[in-house]
Amino acid sequence: MIPAPAFLSNPERFMAFSRWAAPMFGLLAAVLALAGLWLGFTAPEDYQQGDTVRIMFIHVPAAYMSMFVYACLAGASFLSLIFRHALADAAARAAAPLGAAFTFLALVTGSLWGRPMWGTWWEWDARMTSVLILFLLYVSYMALRASLDDETKAARAAAILALVGIVNLPVVKFSVDWWNSLHQGASVFRADGPAMPPIFLWPLGLMALAYTAAFGSLWLVGIRAEVWRRRAEAAALRAARS
Amino acid sequence: MLDFDAGKYAAFVWPAYAITGVVFAGMIWATLARARRWRRRAEKDGQ
Numbered sequence: 217m218i219p220a221p222a223f224l225s226n227p228e229r230f231m232a233f234s235r236w237a238a239p240m241f242g243l244l245a246a247v248l249a250l251a252g253l254w255l256g257f258t259a260p261e262d263y264q265q266g267d268t269v270r271i272m273f274i275h276v277p278a279a280y281m282s283m284f285v286y287a288c289l290a291g292a293s294f295l296s297l298i299f300r301h302a303l304a305d306a307a308a309r310a311a312a313p314l315g316a317a318f319t320f321l322a323l324v325t326g327s328l329w330g331r332p333m334w335g336t337w338w339e340w341d342a343r344m345t346s347v348l349i350l351f352l353l354y355v356s357y358m359a360l361r362a363s364l365d366d367e368t369k370a371a372r373a374a375a376i377l378a379l380v381g382i383v384n385l386p387v388v389k390f391s392v393d394w395w396n397s398l399h400q401g402a403s404v405f406r407a408d409g410p411a412m413p414p415i416f417l418w419p420l421g422l423m424a425l426a427y428t429a430a431f432g433s434l435w436l437v438g439i440r441a442e443v444w445r446r447r448a449e450a451a452a453l454r455a456a457r458s
Numbered sequence: 459m460l461d462f463d464a465g466k467y468a469a470f471v472w473p474a475y476a477i478t479g480v481v482f483a484g485m486i487w488a489t490l491a492r493a494r495r496w497r498r499r500a501e502k503d504g505q
């Protein structure tokens with residue numbers, strides 16, 4: 217069995233840890249976002265993109281989070297499916313709506329950036345289509361969980377869907393390299409270093425960290441809600457039987 | 459200094475930030491409201 221961190225393997229320890237970690241991550245997210253926005257709105261216009269470059273500071277972190285959260289969802293689903301770990305299932309369930317929200321933001325802010333730069337709101341190219349599929353995977357995951365009354369079956373079916381859907385992640389990431397795309401290629405994580413000046417890279421990095429910390433905070437709160445839900449439903453069941 | 463003048467691109471920049479703000483507010487509200495609701499239920503039913 218894969219040794220899980222102590223706080224993940226025991227709901228009591230997780231609840232004690234997340235009680236202080238969730239607000240700490242939230243505070244960190246707020247500070248990082250303020251710093252990122254400050255640097256983002258003091259940076260000069262881009263010589264080609266003009267002021268639309270400021271959309272990058274909210275679009276790229278949302279796009280990165282759409283994939284990162286799905287990786288978390290798939291990882292938690294794997295642990296839930298193989299080890300039947302209740303907290304892992306709670307983690308998967310709590311991640312899905314957050315991932316859907318980040319993916320929605322990536323699609324909408326990307327569209328608002330694409331219209332003035334590419335002359336179109338939407339193009340059925342590989343990057344945009346694969347991100348839309350990612351969004352539909354999140355929605356399908358939530359719909360599947362909601363559609364089955366048997367929670368154990370719903371969790372198992374949704375976990376399988378999440379694991380099948382992980383094949384879409386490399387397609388999202390490498391679509392701009394594998395196919396001709398209207399979307400630009402990687403500009404941060406490249407073998408020969410970032411392709412943008414530090415004056416844009418700093419606010420982008422801070423905003424990416426802010427989004428990550430915000431997700432960390434909301435994910436922990438979401439898992440806590442799921443633990444409470446299960447406790448409440450177990451207590452209601454006990455009361456009904458007695 | 460802070461430059462909030464998005465010029466001819468204001469119609470694209472500000473809606474992007476506004477939608478991001480609304481979605482974040484929604485995520486925070488929905489997550490906290492769900493946690494509060496189930497915490498109350500768990501505390502009430504557990505007694």
